Amino acid sequence: MLIMPTNQYTCKNCEKSFDVTYKFCPYCGQKSKDELTLGILFSNTISNYFSVDARFFKSFIPLMTRPGYLAKRFLEGKRLLYLHPAQMYLFISVVLFFLFSFIANKQATLFDASIKKDFERAKVVMDSMYQKPLDSVQFKKYMAPYIKNNEDLELTNAEIKSLDSIIKTSSSSKRSYNFAGFNQTEVDSLLRVGASDQVIYKHMGLDDDAGYLKRKFYEQFLKFYKYKSGGSILKRFYDTIPIAMFFLLPIFALLLKLMYFRKGAYAYHLVFSFYFFAYLFTVFSILVACNFIWSNFPVWITVLTMLSTFIYLxxxxxxxxxxxxxxxxxxxxxxxxxxxxxxxxxxxxLAFFAFLYY
Incomplete structure (x- = not known):
């Protein structure tokens, strides 16, 4: 009868036995007698991270200085020496959008301030158009109903200024001007008295039988007009970019396939696309970091850097x-x-979607 040696340890992962002197399972690679502690938990996490990070730094210099090199090496079979193309793309995209979140918040704040200032400036301009000093022709026109038998009135300068003020106040109270296709004066009045959104929608021109998309557009436009805030729209637009990139990258690979249809399967072109977009995202990350650190970062450097990406391609x-x-x-x-x-x-x-669902 065969007796199992007592100096054997059973792996908790693959449940195979091996000599107790082994520190790692020879079948699956898990550490033997690996009791879970906080130290073990975080050391494993950090070691896994730096195992990726080490290959990332080994891949970084070729990525930035040797266009097409990593993709060519990957297709030649050298797939463990450098970071996997999809893994590299995801790693750099996380870094980019993390850095970009700081710029996005700053831009949203500046955008809100700019919109409010533009609305205030437009109001001042419109008010000044309706409160210009009356010339002699306008004055006679307004005074005609009060003059009997075409007699001229003998008025002092102070009386003329007083009448001018009264006429302007009367005319400005009746003024009405349009903004984006609806009567802004009426909407402002309805907002002041606390009218419901449904009532305001009608005054803005929304039909009772309007569809969902049109109603949603009026709803969002009224929200924008109420709060004069476009920063939320800008942030929602930025939030859609990472999702869009997952569609744009395969489209780019498809364009490569169409231009080089005899050069291999679609996956062949996808490898090049992953590395190229990883390069683009690295460049964008550097530019975002520079703009965040240096508020007056030269525009010409940004432009030249963006043009260099075409040369890289x-x-x-x-x-x-x-x-x-x-x-x-x-x-x-x-x-x-x-x-x-x-x-x-x-x-x-994406901009329209961001407006509809911010």
């Missing part, structure tokens, strides 16, 4: 797909123009 395509410089330049232009043709309507849709 051009060189990356040339090296990755191994085609000539001229054909790579032409294809990179076509890809960028096509991508922006898709990006612009998506951006407009």
């Amino acid at each position: 051009f060189i990356g395509l040339k090296r990755f797909y191994e085609q000539g410089w001229f054909i790579s330049f032409v294809k990179s232009n076509v890809i960028v123009l096509s991508f922006f043709t898709i990006l612009i309507p998506i951006t407009l849709f």
